Amino acid sequence: MQQIPTLLLASVCAFSAHAALPDNPPTTLSHPLSATEKTAATPAELGRYIALSPAENTEANITGHVLDAKTGLYLPAVKVEIRGRHLSTMTDATGHFFLKDAPVGALEVEFNATGYRTLVKKIETRANHSLLLNVELEADEIQLSDVVVSATRNVTKRRQAPTLVNVMDLKLFDRVQSTDISQALTFQPGVRVETNCQNCGFSQVRINGLEGPYSQILIDSKPVFSALAGVYGLEQLPTNMIERVEVMRGGGSALYGSSAIAGVINVITKEPLTSSATLSHDLRGMGGLNRFENTTNLNATYVSDNNRLGFTLFGQLRHRAGYDHDGDGYTETPKLDGRNVGFRAFAKFTDYAKLTAELHGTQEFRRGGDLLENQPHNAHITEQLQHANVSGSLGYQQTSVDGRHHFNAYASLAKVVRDSYYGGGEVLVSEYLKKAQHTPLTPNELEDMNKRLTSYGRTKGETSVFGAQYAYDFDRFLFLPSQLTLGAELNNDCLEDISGYRPAPIVQKMHNQGYFLQNEWRNEQWSLLLGGRLDKHSLLAKAIFSPRASVRFNPTHDLVLRANFSTGFRAPQIFDEDLHVDNAGGELITIRNAADLHEERSKSLSLSADWYGHCGNWNFNIMVEGFYNHLTDAFSLEQKKEIIGGKEWTIKTRTNSDGAKVFGANLEGRLAYARLWSLQGGLTLQKSRYDKAQKWNDEDSYETRRFYRTPDTYAYFVTTLTPLRGWEFSLNGTYTGSMLVGHEVPLDEHGNLAEFAGRPAATIVEKRLQYGPGQTATIAGPRTFKTPSFFEMGVKVQYTLPVYKYYTLQLHAGVQNILNAFQDDFDRGPGRDSAYVYGPRAPRSFFAGFKFNY
Structure with missing residues (x-):
């Protein structure tokens, strides 16, 4: 393995020596x-x-x-x-x-x-x-000329990329009124964003039915988005810092390493292009006009006259009030205060050498539960998180004069500090203190109060990525022109999680060395890519090789056929998105890896057809993709109760199951008539099944091969009409089919359905219950439910008017979730199962705002 870095270093040295000269230089230029x-x-x-x-x-x-x-x-x-x-x-x-x-x-x-x-x-x-x-x-309403980097780690036109890559740009962010990336990702085939916690609003993205840890989120093509950052990070990436988002479905480990089994989401931040400035403000009323969210964005860019130096600054202020949908005094959407600030800059030393730098900082406070104005320990239920995140990167790009040699070196660093509180109980701490003034507290009361006061925690995470990449363009290599790419990447991640109610902190240190090599033969009609990546992960005893092969064939200029095969892996680790106190109230929850746990492997295959066409003023694009992903030794969680040190703990154990399969089809279409009207829509039909039936909870007798929280059908659409100059009308919608979810129905001390404020603490819809052996509709505790399907629709109207020379003012207003499709069976009270949440992320909401551009 040591020969690989030596080979890479030798290639870099050779590039440095010859970058300034083309191959076979003439002895004279006198002719x-x-x-x-x-x-x-x-x-x-x-x-x-x-x-x-x-x-x-x-x-x-x-x-x-x-x-x-x-x-x-x-x-x-x-x-x-x-x-x-x-x-x-x-x-x-x-x-x-x-x-x-x-x-x-x-x-x-x-x-x-x-x-x-x-x-x-x-x-x-x-x-x-x-x-x-x-x-x-001429305007390109269906993005015929998109340029992507996720397919090969090199700049490639989307139509000529060997792997299918979908692109979301600023126009889509604007039309669906997305403040952060989590609100926009839903408008892609094969991609869903779901909320997993009623208290803190934790969300995750699923690609082709696989949950968040199976997808790799990149920032400017670098895997610096750690497991810790991913828990709440989707809402911490404002769209005003993003130029575009590239989504590559299917196994990406051959390019990007561990955890890229389901796919890759590459967030490309805004690059300075021309001197400009933008100021905007949006006001949103959730569930009516009594709970509001305010968002202010500021962007400023400067580029020198000779295009040698440029930088762009961005900032966002965001405040969202806590929202209680069912009036029980406990939030369904947490209170949030966020501040984002950052910049990206470049300096060109010559026409062929470029240095880039990026820095991004986040300060965010979020809190859910009840009594939000009290101290966290003095509420019946509290999940409070305060983040201080910073990430940055430095990159150097060099291209030879003849354009054959390409060298790229980069370093990225990220640090996350999260102060947290997870806890609660039926009696407030202030009530205990008041009682103690007159009557001594019982041992149980003292223990409960002590648990409440010590439920504070702090989590620290540091991630670093260092890498170098070299590419060479051949006029002809064997049978076609080709591009050879090789590189190395070192990823380090260190995490420490301390909680007052855990007996010991969780410390996790990982590092991964990755080496990749690929060659792409290509011309206008054909593309053949062969490559692979070798990873040595510190949590694995042996190195893992992940091969990759792709074929593109253009029988005509407007029809692109692709076939892709790749393998991937996911390393076992303790801390992940699923280490989360999803049942607050001070319950002791932790996660373990089974003693014999080993990596999860995958094999992915996809076939796609991408057809572009036009007829007069009509332009269209139709994409059909079939995918199959076979997981071996798939990770699964087994949950049970244990008595440790005289206290009851909820223990989640990660084990290897027999395997699983995810397969289906993605369909996407785009249609545009001149600049008057456009339509974009996608549909996903899929099956996600374990090889053998599983139980999500030992106390639930229902077994199934089906993945939980994964619908077999989901879809989206966005359509825009521009009837008059300056006016734009947009309509969008998402459909989420029925799926299975686990629900820990709250119990009282006798094991019956608990009550809150004279009403049952949970709404049991019998037709949604799934029955296992010995279960009836009256048995509470952990149960499996089948959710209803949801259709969410939004509308936006905006008008842009010129103000003075190069200044414009945009006014907009609209409604999100017009039909008010929202979950109707939330639990109530402090004993609720906060993980029992599904469907749209917000009820019917009204919004309005402005954007001032220079």
Whole structure:
């Protein structure tokens, strides 16, 4: 294994020595190409000639502007690049650009902008002359020209990527009125975001039916999003810091290491493109107009005139009141106060070398339960978390003059500090103290009060990622042009969890060394990718090799057929999203790994067809994907009660089951008529089954092969109408089919259904109960329920008006969850099962706001 880092280091040294020179350099440049030869040359040949040309002050300048083909408005932040040479600039706020000292001769200039089709113009420049180049870009409502990095770890056009990658951009965030990434991810096929705690609002993302720990969340392609950060992290990533989100379904361990079995979500933060500023504020009334959420966003970007230096700043302030849906005095949505601030910057030393830096900080307070204004220990039930998170990265990118060699080195660090309180009881601490002034407390009362006062905890997590990657482009390798990529990555994660009611802290230290190698043969019609990754995880005795193979075939320009196979693994660890006090009230809950627990393995196969087309003003895209994921030694949790030190504990033990299968189909379609109307929708049909029947709780006799909290059917749609200039009407919806959930029905001291405020503490809908041997509708305790299906729909209206020159003001308003589809059987009172929560995350909510742009 030690030979691999040596090979990588040797490759980097070779790159450093030859990056400035192309392959087979001529001995002299005294015989330049003629104008006729330049015109006849292919782009690759022309790029090679440009790379060989000596650097000089040519005074061959290119200037012009870029307009929207339909509206005639000037377009800022359009990338203008000379093909074959890394010389580029961006249009400014007025839509104008200036390229200084361009190469002399026949050139191809490429124009790229988010939401517009790529345009290439052929020109010819002359020394000491300026060329005027004005162009118009046509809108791309179905994202024909998306560029992705998640498929191969290299920049690739989505249509030419060997693996299917879905992209969510700023337009989608805006149309569905998403404040954070968790609200937007639902609008992707095969992806669901669910809430798992009624008290604290913990949420997780599921890809193709597999729960959160099976998916790898990346920040700018780096796996710095740890298990600790993932518990509440989805709500801590504001959309105003994000440029786009790439979703790659299926096994990704061959590229990104452990925990990428279900797929990869790559969050790409905003890169400075052009000087601009945005200020916005949104007001949302939850369940009416008496509980509100306020969100203020600020973005500012500066880019120098020569495009050598740039930075973007972002900030978000967010306040959400606690929301009690059923009026029992206990929140269904926690109170939240959040502050996010960060920046991303770049510096280009030359046209071929770039340094990037990113820093992001989060301060968040959330609390759920009752008596939110009291101290945490002086409430009947409290889940309170206070986060102080910081993450940052530094990256260096170098490309050779001829564009063949690509080197990338990076370092990312993240630190999470979480102060927590999980606890509660029937009697308030203040009542105990008041009683103690007159009557001594009993031993049980003293023990309960002491448990309440010591239920504070602190969790610290530090994650670091260091890596380097090298890629080389072959004109021809064996039978086709190809790109070879190799790299190494070191991931360290250290976590310490201390809780007052646990006898000892949980300490978890892990590190993983990963080495990857792949080669992609490709042309316009074919792509064949073969590669693999070798990982040595500190929790595993042996290294794990994860191979990967992908084939893309374009029988026509507009039809893309893909086949992918990959393997993956998930290492056993104690702390994960499922280590969470989901039954508050001071109950002692912990998790263990079985003595013989070993890694979970997967084999993934997918087949897809991606068809693009247009007819006049109509454009469409239809995607059909079939997937199959076989898990061996799949992790499962067994829950039971144990008496430890005279106290009752809930023990969750992670074991290896016999295996499981997840299979089904994703369908997605996009349809647009000019810029007047667009429709995007997706449907997932799937089955998630264990090889043998499982019980979620030893006290529930119901057994099933079906995964819990995983519907067989779910779907989404987003449609937008722009009838008049400045006006936009959006309608969106999500459908979640029926699924199984576990419910610990609250009991009284006699083992019967508990009561709260003269009413049953739980609503038992008998037709939803699933029966095991010996169970009846009157038996409480741990039971399995089948949820109803939900359809959630929202509408938004916005109007954009010009204010002064380059300033615009956007006003918007709308309703989320118009039909008020919401869970109707929440538990009530302090003994409730806070994990018994499903369906939409919020009831009917009204919102309004503004956005001021420069």
